[in-house]
Amino acid sequence: MVKNFFLLLLNLCFGLVSAQNSYRNLSSENWTFNKQNDSQKNKAKVPGTIHTDLLENKLILDPFLGTNEKELQWIEKENWEYETKFNLSKSELKNQNIDLLFEGLDTYATIYLNGKLLLETDNMFRTWNKSVKDKLKIGENHLKIIFKSASNFGKEEAKKLPYTLPGEEKVFTRKAQYHFGWDWGPRFVTCGIYKPIKLHFWNDIQIENVRYEQDSLTDELALLNFKISLNCEKAGNYKLKINSETKNIELKKGQNTIEFPIEITNPKRWWCNGLGEANLYDFQINLSKKNKIKDSKKLNIGLRTIELIQEKDEVGKSFYFKVNGKPVFMKGANYIPPDSFLPRVTDSTYNAIVKNAVDANMNMIRVWGGGVYADDVFYDACDKNGILVWQDFMFACAMYPSDEKFLESVKQEVVDNVNRLQNHPSIALWCGNNESDEGWKNWGWQKQYKYSESDSTAIWNGYKKLFHEVIPQTLDSLLSKEKNSYWPSSPSIGWGRKESLLQGDSHYWGVWWGMEPFEIYKKKVGRFMSEYGFQGMPSLETFSKFTNSDNFNLDSEVVKAHQKHNTGYQTIQTYMERDYKVPTKFEDYIYVSQLLQAEGMKTAIETHRRAKPYCMGTLFWQLNDCWPVTSWSSVDYYGNWKAVQYQAKESFENILISVNAEENQYKVYIINDELNAIKEKLELRLIDFKERLLWEKIIEVKVEPNSSKVYFQMDKKELEKFNLKQIVLNLKFNTAKTNYFFEKPKDLLLEKPIILIKKIDETTIEVSTNVLAKNVFLFQEGTFFDDNYFDLLPNEKRILKLSKPAKDIKVMSLFDTMK
Template identity: 35%
Template sequence: MKDVTPVVDGWKLRLPGGGTGAGPGDGPLGPGTAGGQDTVAAAVPGCVHTDLLAAGLLADPFLDRNEQDAAWVGRTDWTYETALPAHTTGHERSDLVFDGLDTVAEITLGGRRLGATRNMHRSHRFDVTADRSAIAGTALTVAFTSAYTEAERVRSLVGERPNSYPEPFQYIRKMACSFGWDWGPTLVTAGIWKPVRLEHWSTARLAGVTPQVTVAAGTGRVEAGIVLERTAAGAGRPLTIRLRVGETVTETAVPAEADRATAVAEIADPDLWWPHGYGRQPLYDCEVTLLDPAAPAGELDRWQRRVGFRTVTLDTSPDEHGTAFTLAVNGTPVFARGVNWIPDDALPTRIDAARYRRRLQQAVDAGVDLVRVWGGGIYESDDFYDACDELGLLVWQDFLFACAAYPEEQPLRSEIEAEARENVARLAPHPSLALWNGNNENLWGFRDWEWEDALAGDSWGEGYYLGLLARVVAETDPTRPYWAGSPWSGSWDHHPNDPRHGTAHSWEVWNRTDYTDYRDSVPRFVAEFGWQAPPAYATARRAVSDDPLTPDSPGMLHHQKAADGNGKLTRGLARHFPLPADFDTWHYLTQVNQARAVATGIEHWRSHWPVCAGTVVWQLNDCWPVTSWAAVDGDERPKPLYHELKRLYADRLVTVQPRPDGLVAALVNQTAQDWTGTAVLCRVAVDGAVLAEVRLPFTAAPRTVAEVALPAQVLPADGSGKELLTVRAGELRAFWFPVRDKDFGYPEPGWDLDLAVHPDGSAAVTVTARTLLRDLLLQADRLGPGVTADTGLTTLLPGESVTITVRGWEVPSSDAAAAALYCVNTAVREGDAGVAL
C-alpha cells in the first residue's frame, strides 16, 4: 500500500536581506526589527503575509491604510526551507508532492534542482527516488519569485493586453483578485498554500480518478475513468481495479502495460440528490482500490470520495422571448436563487472547513440554492464543495478568467489546459457542481470595453472560452453543461450582454441610474447585479480608527475600492432620501438602499418566471472589511441585505409589480404544492386607517407565479404622500408606496419597547408600533461587537409588533436597545442637514 508522510513541520521563511531590510524601499523589516534573525517560523500551508503577521513583522493590512505599507511583500522574492522528515521505506518509488504553490517557485532538494512551477491553481509532483538514501534531514528549499516579476516577464514575451485594473494579473496563473479589485485589497501573496507530502509506492499508483455519475431509466451509473502510473517493475503486470459505490462492488481487470482503465458500477433506483428545498441530499461513498493480484498484500493504492446521483441539464432553446438559460435538476426546471462567491479572505490560507461551513450555512439560511464561484478567485478546496454537497447548494464554477484579455500563447496556454483538466477531474465527484463557466465578463469586454481595437488582432482568450475549455469539459466530465462566459448570449449573432439571450450582467443601474430601472428589462438569467453598502458599524469601527468616522474620512475611503463608489452611494441616496444629517444616518440609509435595490431586482425578475430563470446577487461575502456589494461583511456580520434575502429567496413571495395595464400582486410559488388562499388588498392611510379593502381568491400552481390585478379602489392616489398599499397572503405581506421616501409624509416615529431575557441568555426585544414605522432596524452590533439579531428591516403599521431575538448581549438594557433602533421616519424627518459626503 502507498505510504504517505506529510511535510508539515520545521518550515522556516527566509527574510530578505537576512532580516535587516525589506527589499524595495524601507519597509517593516528595517534594521533591527527582526532582531537579527535570518528566518522566522513558517506555517505550511500558509503564505508570506500570514507568517510575517505571526512573527510580528507586518501590521494587519486589513486595518486603516496598512495595506499600503504591505505592498513591498508582493514585490519581494521569498524562500521557504525545511529538512525532510526521517522515513524508512521499502517502496520502489518516492515522490514529493505539492498540492499547491503560490505561484512562481523553484524547488531544490539537497541542492539538486527538482523543478519549477508557475501556476497557483494546480498540483506538482517530483520524483525523489534518487535522493532517498539521504532523504531524512535533507534540506528542501522552495524559492519564490515575486508574482510581479513573472507577470511582467510574460507580458514582455506576449505583448500588452487590456484589462479592467492597472495590475498584470492576466499574465500569471494566480488568484487575480490578490492584485486588488473594486472590493478587495492589493495583497499579492506567495507561499506553500496547500499541503506537501512524500508518497512512497511500488508497482503502480492511481494517478487520476474521474467518476462520471449519471442517472437514466431509474439506474444510477458511476463510470470511473482511471489513469495509472507504473514503476519499471510494475510495467508488465496485470492489475485489478475494485470500484465500490455504496454497497455495490465491481472489479475490472487492467491488462499489463495499460495505463488507463474504466470501471463501472450500476445502482438500481438510487436515492436522488436535490438542491435544498427540492428534496434530500443523499451521498454515496465511492472508493477505487488498485490491486496487484500477484502481491501478498495486494492493495497498492486507494481513492475515496462521495458522489450523488442526479442529472443537471441546461435549457438554451430559442423561444418567443429570445434564448432560454434554465437549469434543470432531475428534470425539474429551477429558478436559481443565487449569490456570487469571492474568496472569503484576501489571504485564503486562513479559510478552513469550519469557516466555509459557516458562510455556506448562512447562504442556505437565506434561501440561496446556487453559489457562483467567480472567475477572479480560486478553485475552492474540497471542504467548500463538500459543504455544498451536504447542504444542497448548486455550484456554478467559473474557470479562472476575469475582466481582462488573456494571451493564448505559451507559456500560459499549456498551464491553462493542465489547470483545467486537473480541476475538472478533481471536482467531478461533487453532485453540487452544476455548471462550468468559461470566464467572467471577458467576451463582453472584448465587444464593449474598447478591447477589439487595442488588441489589433492579438489573442485575448476567445480560443479558451469557445474552444479549449469546452473541449476539456467534454472530454473530462461531459455529465455537466459548459457555458462560454458570463455574460454570454450563446453566439456572436447577439451582443454578449443581450438580456434576451443567455446570461446577463446588470451593472448600468448601479453605475448610472436608479434601482427602479431594474424593472425595465426581463433578462433570461441575471448572473450579476448588486448595490453597495458599508459594512456593519462594528466592522467599520474595528477596521478604521478615523476620529471622527465619516463617509469620506481617510480610512473609510481606503476601504472603498470602487471607482467613485461613495459618489454612486450618494446619488443613489439622493434619488430617494434627503441628505442624511450625520454619519450614523448615512450608514443606516445606505444599508437600507442596498436592501431596497436588490429587492427591487429580485422581486421583479422572480415575478417573470419562467422567462427569467435565475438571479445571482453580487455578492454573498467579503474578503476583508470594506464597503462593498456583500450581504455578509468581512467580519462575518450580516448586513440588512442578508436578512432581506431570506424574504426575497423564500419558497413563497408576495410582491407588487407594475405591468403595462397597471399594478398587480404577483404570488411566487416555488414549492411543489399548490398555494391557495385569499389575497387581502388594503389602501391604508399614513395613520394606519384602512381606507379600502378587497379580498380576492388566488391559486398559484407548483413552481409558478400567479398574478392578481389590483382593483382601482385599493390603489393609492398617484403622487400621494399620505397613503400606501398593502397586500397580504397568509403570513406574507408586500407594501407599495406611491412616492419616494423624501416625498412621503412619514409621521414622527413612535413605539413601545419590551425587553425579556431568556434562560439561555438570549434576549427578546419586542417593538410595538404606535405609528407607521418604515424599515425599522435594530443594529445589534451597536450593542456590542459580538451581539447578533435574527431580524432585519421590518415595516410596521400602527398596533403591529415585531419580536427580535438578540444573542451575545452581556448587559441587556431597554435604553440601549432603543438607542440601537433606526427607521426611515427619523432619517427623512431629520434629513437635509447634510453630512459631508
Template identity: 40%
Template sequence: MTHKQLVLDNWEFRASGDESWLPAAVPGTVHTDLLRSGLIDQPFYGTNEHRLQWIDKKDWEYRTTLQLDEGWESLAVTELNFAGLDTYADVYVNNVHALSADNMFLAWTVDVKGLLRAGENEILVKFRSVVTEDLPKLEQLGYDLPAPNDQSELGGLEEKRISVFARKAPYHYGWDWGPRFLTSGIWREAVLTGRNAAAIADVYIRQDEVKEASARLTAIVEVDAPDSWAGTLRMTVEGQEWTREVTLEPGKGVVELDLVIDQPRLWWCNGLGAPELTTFRAELLENGAVLADAEVRTGLREIKLIRQPDAKGASFKFELNGVPVFAKGANHIPNDSFITEVSEERYRHEIASAAESNMNMLRVWGGGFYEEEVFYRLCDEYGLLVWQDFMFACSMYPGDEVFLENVRKEAEYNVRRLRNHPCIALWCGNNEIDSAWAQFEENKGWGWKEKLSGEVRETLWTAYEEIFHRILPEAVTAHHPGIDYWPSSPLRELTNDADQHSVRIAGDGDVHYWGVWHGIEPFENYNVKVGRFMSEYGFQSFPELKSVLTYAEEKDMELESEVMLAHQKNGRGNQIIKEYMDIYLPEAKDFKSFLYMSQILQAEAMRMAIESHRRNKPYCMGTLYWQMNDCWPVASWAGMDYYGRWKALQYTARRSFNDVMLSVEVTDGDNVQVHAVSDLPGALAGALVLRLHAFSGAVLKEWKQSVQLAADSSAVVFTVPLAELMAGLDAKQVVLAASLLAEDGTLLERKEHYFAAAKELTLEQPVLTVAEVPGSGGLSFTVSTDVLARGVYLTAEQEGIFSDNYFDLLPGQVKTVQFLRRRADAAAGAGMETGAGAGVETVETGAKAGAGAGVATGVKAGAGVPYFVPAAPQGLEVRSMADYVN
C-alpha cells in the same frame, strides 16, 4: 505492503538574501507570515495597503528539514506533493533542483526517491517575485493587454498591468472591491508520500444516466502501480458490490467498472428536496486482502442547462432531475485577500448563510481562484448549485504556446479535482470578456480593441478563441461529461457575429445588468431591464459601524476621508451612494447614520431587482446578485461584510428568495398589481388579504379574496386602479400591506408597498417595545411599535444573526424574532446544516418562515446540529430609520 505519509508543516521563511530565518505557517502566505512575526502592520487597517506594496517586489524562500528513517530508502516510490504553490517557484531537495512551478492553480508532484536519504533532509522552496518575473514579458510583447482592474499604479508600476501573464488569482492585483496584495507562499498542503505497492490515484463516478428508477454510473479508477500488478477492483456502495479482475502495467492505468443503482437517493438543491449524498468505496484486492483503497462522496443527479428556442428568443434555465430550477443566489468572491486565513468555520458561515437566505446557487466568479475542497463539500451538503467560472476575468490574455499549455494543464487538473461534486452545475469560460471585447461590433464593449492595431486585435482574438472556445470546453467534455460549458458570462450564444455579444439585454443568454450603479440609472429600471438569466447586478453599501471601526478611527468618519476612500475601490463609489441616497432616502444626520442608511438603500435596490426577476418567471429563470461576501472590510456590493455580519441586503434577500413571494407593482397604466410567485413543486390554495393603512396603523381600506397558485408559477392575483386605491388619500401617508395566508390561516408571505419615495413619506418617531416571549427562556422576543417604523434594526453584542432584521413594522403587528448565534464549533462535525428559517418564528402569526406545501422548514433530514443556534441576545438594542435621519 508499506505506505508512508509525512505532512510538511514545520517551515521557516526569509526574504532572499537575508541571513535570519523566521517561523512560517504552511499553508500560508508571506504577508501573513510577516504579520505574525510583527514585521508589518495589519494590512487591512487604515491605508496600510499602500505601504505594503514592497513585499511583492522581493523573492522569498521557505525551508523545512525532515528526519527520515531508513525505511523511506527502501520504498519503490517516494513523491513530494505540493497542492498549491503561489506562483513562480523552484523546489530544491538537499540542494538539488527538483521542480519548477509556474501556476498557482495547479498541484505539483515530483519523484524524489533518489534525492532523499536516511537522517536529515532539507526542502527549500524559492519564490520569484511575480512583478520582476512578468514585467519583462510585457516589455517584450510591446503593447498593453487590457486588464482594467489591475491596480498597477497603487503597486508602483504606473500603467504596467502584468496580471494577465501569471496564472495567479487575478483579484490579488486589486479589483473594484478588493486591495492589491500579490501574495507568495505554499498556500495548500505539502506532503511527502512513499509506497511499495499500487495505489488508487483517483476515483471518478461518471453519471451516465440518473433517473428516479435507476442510476447508470461508471466508476473510473486511476491506479498508480510501481510494478506490474494483477488483482481485483472492488466497488461498494450502500451494501451493493461490484468486482472486476484487472492486470496493470507499471505506471498509471485506468480501470472502468459499470454500476447500476436501483431507486437511487437523488441529490436536490435547497428548496427542491434533500441533498442526498452517496459514498463510493474503491478497493484493490490482492489474494483477497485490501492492498489500497479510496472513498469518494457524490450526489446522484442530472443537471442540465436548457437553451430552447421560443417566441421571445431562447431559454436559459437549469433543470435538476428533470425539474426546472429558478436559480436564486449570489456571486461568490474569495473570502479573504489571504486565502489561507479562511477557516472551515468561515466557509460554513457563508454557505449556511446562503442556505438560510433561501438561496440555491452561488456563482464562483472568475477573478478569484478555484475554491478549496471544503467550499464545494459544504455546497454539496447544503444543496447549493455552483456556477463555476474558470479563472479568467475582465482581461485579454497571451496566446503563446507556453501560456496555452499552462491553461490546458490548469483546466484538466481543476475539472478533474471538482467533478465528483454534485453541486457543480455549469463550467463557464470567463467573466465578461466576450462582451468587453465585443469582437463583432465596432465601438461596442469597453473600448479595448479600438486602441489596438488590426494585427494585434487579430492576435488577441485568436488567443481568446483558442482558450475559451477550444481548450476549456475540450477539458470539460473530456473530464466532466454531462455538465454544460458556457464560454463567457454574459453571452447570448456562440454565433460568430454581432448576435453573440451580450452588450444589451436580449431574449437569450445571460445578462450582467449594471445600468443601475455604473450607469446611474434609476432603481425603477430593474422593473424593465430583465433578461433570461440575471447572472450579475448590484448596488453598494458600507458595512456596519462595528466593522468600519476595525479599519478606521473616529477622525476618519467622513465620506471622503483618506481612509474611507482607501476602503472604496470603485472610483466614485462613495459619491454614487450619496447621489442615489439623495434621490430615494431622507438625509442621514451624520456619517455613522449614513452607514446604516447606505444599507437600507442597497437593500431596496436589490429587493426591486429580485422581485422583478422572479415576477418574470419563466421568461427569467435566474437571479444572482453581486455579491455574496467580501475579502476585506470595505464599502462594496456584498450582502455580508468581511466579518460575516449580515447587511440589510442579506435579510432582504432572505425574504425576497422565500419560496412564496408577493410583489406589488404600479404599472405604466396606473394599475396596482399584486403578483404572487411560487417555487413550490405543488399547487397552493390560500387567501390574499390587502389592507391600506395610515401610518398610525388605522385600516383605511381592505380587500380579501381566495388565491389559487399553480406549482412553480408567477401570476397577477389582484389588480386595482391606482386612482381608485388612493381616492382622497395622500400617497405620502399610506402603506399597502399585502398578506398571503394558507388555507389554515398560516401567514406565508407579507409585503409592504409605499406609493412615494422614502424621502417623501411623512414619518413620526416611533416608540419601539421589545418584550420576551413568556416561556421561551429568553430565546424569543416580540417587537411592537406605536406608529409606522421603517427599517427596524436589531443589534446584539454577540456575533450572529436575527431571524429577521431591517423590517418595517405597523402598529397592531407583533413581530416575533430570535437571535441566532454562530456556532463556533460547527466545523467539528460533518453535516451540521440548517434549512432556511430552521425552526425560527419570524412573522407576527408565529408561523415558521418558509412554510409551504412540500417544503421542510426545520433542520434538514439527518443534518444534526444546525450552524445558527438560538441564543439569548446580550445588550439587545432596537432602532429604526427615524433614529438616523434629520
C-alpha cells in the same frame, strides 16, 4: 521474549506502512523565510503567505488596518525564500515510491531538494507532484523554495509582446487576479506555500483518480459507471471493492483504467435548496491484494440530472437550468475569495458562507473568475445543502496570452481542477471567463490601446483559441456528457446591447456604473441575470475593527482607503439623495446606505422573479468580501449580514408576493417556485401608519406550480382619496407576506415609534411598536438576529432568535435618521 515481541510488532507496523499508501505532512516542520539575499531568517507558517508571515513576525503592520495597504506595496517587488529540514527514517525510505506533493504554490517557485533543482512552477491553481525517492536520504533532508515576484514576472512577460493586453501584468500570471487589486479589494500580490506540502509513500499501486458517469436515472433505477485510474508498479491480480460489491482485476504495470458498474434501486434524487433534500450516497473504494488494502478513496455523490436549456423562442433564446427534469428559477449571488490571504480561510469560513446562502433561500452561487477555485470543503458544503455552483475558470475582465506554454499551463490547470471537482453534484456549469468577451466587444479596448488590425486579429484569435478550443476540448476529454455543460463567457453579450436581454446570461450595470435609477431594473430584464448590484457600507462594528472613531467620516483617508471604487461614495450619495433623507451622523449614514442597497436589490430581484419564465435566474453581485470594505457584498468580511442579505432572504422565498406599479394600475403578483399548486386566500389590507383600516379585500386564489402571475390589480384612481405618504398595503398569502409603500422613503410621513423589546427566553425576543416602525434595526455586539431591518406594523408582534443571550440590545428605525 519481550524483545522478540517488540521486534515482531515493529515488523508488523513496518509491513502495514509498506503495504499501504500514506502521507506525511511537511507543513508542520520548522519552516523559515527570508527576503532573497538577506541573511536574517524568520519563522514561517505553512500553509501561509509572505504577508501573513511578515505580520506574524511583527515585521509589518496589519495590512487591513488604517491605510497600511499603500505602505506594503514593496513586498510584491521582492523575491522570497522558504526552507525547512526534515528527517526521514530508514523505514520510510524503504517504500517503493515516494512523491513530494505540493497542493498549492503561489506562484513562481523554484524548488530545491538537498541542494539540487527539483521543480519550477508557474501556476497557482495547479497541484504539483514529483517523484523524489532517489533524491531523499535517511536522516536530515533540506527543502528550499524560492518565490519570484509575480508582478515583476508579469511585467517582464508583457514586454515580449508588441502590444499591451488589457489587464496589464496580471494576465501573464496564472495567479489569483484579485490579488492585483479590484474595485472591492486591496492590492496584495502575495506569494508563498498557500496549501499543504506532503510526502506521499506508496507501494505496488495507487488510485490516481475516481470519477463516475451517470448512465441513466429513473425513479426505479440509477445506473452508474465508475472509472478508476490506477498507477500500478507491480502487475498482477488485485481486488477492487466499491461498498459491498467486489471485482477481481488483472492489472498491467503502468497506467490502468477500470470500469465498475453500480446499480442503485429506488434512488433518492439530489435536489437544490428549496425543492427537496440534497440526498447523497457514500461510496468507499478499496483496492487490495492478498487481503491487504493497498489504497482507498471515499466519494459522496448526488443523483440528479441538470441541463442548461437554450431554445429559440418568439423573442430570442431561453437560458435556464432544468434539475431532475424540472425548470428551476435560480436565486443566488456571486462569490469571491473570502480573504486576500487564502490560508487564513478556515473550513468554518467556507461552511458559514454556504450557510448564509442557504439561510437566505438561495439555490445557486457563482464562483467568480477573478479569484481561485475554492477548497473542497466549500463544494462539500454546497453538496450537502443543495446549493448549485456556477463555476468560472479563473479569468476575468481582461485578454490573455495564447502562446503554447501559457495554453499548456491552462490545460493542466483545467485537468487538475475538473478532476478534483467533477464528482460534486453541486457543479451545474463550467464557464470560461468573466466579462472578457464583453470587455473586448464593448469596453473600447481597441481604441484605448491603439491596436492595429493585425494586433486585434491576433488577440481575438488567441481568445478563441483559449476559450473556444483549449478549455472546452479539455473538458470533453475529462467529463461525461451529463457533466459537461460549458459556457464560454459570462455575460455572452454586453449590457449596452439590446440582444443582451434576449438571450444568454446578462450582467446589467446600468444601475451603479450607468447611474440609472433603480426603476430601470423593471425595464432591463434578461433571460438569466448573472450579475448586477449596488454598494452598501459595512456595519459600524466592522469600521471599528480597522480604524478608530476619529475617522468615522467620509472624508477620512482611512474610510476612503476601504472603498476601492473611484467614485463609490459619490455614487452612494447620489442614489441616497433620490430616495432617502441623507443623514449627517456617520452611523446613520451607514444604516441608510444599507437600506438603499437593500431597496435596489429588492427592485431587481423581484422584477426578475415576476418575469418568470422569460427570466429564469437572478444572481446579485456580491455575496461576501475579502477584507473589511465598503462594497457590493451582502455579508461583510467579518460575517455580519447587511440589510440586503435580510432582504434577499425575503425576496428569495419560494412563495413571494410582489406588488408593481404598471401604468395606471398596481398589480399584485404571486410567484411560486414550488412544484405543486397552492390554493389559499390572498388577504389585502390598506392601512395608515397607526393601523387604521382603510380598505380590505380577501380573495380565494389558486397559484399554479412553478409560476409567476398577476392575481389582483387595482386602478391608481382608487387611491386618490388617500394620502399616499401615510398608508401602506399589507398583503398575505400562505407563508408569504409583504408591505407595499406608495411613496419613496424620504417622502413618507413617519411618526416616532415606541419600539418595545420583550425577552421570551435567553435567545428569543418579541418586538412590537405603537405606530409603523420602518426598517427596524436591532444591534447587540457580536450577535446575529434571524431577522433585521424589517418594517413593523402597529401591534404586530415579531419573534426573533438571537445567536447570543439578549443583554444590551440597541434599536433604531428610519424615523431616527429623518429628524
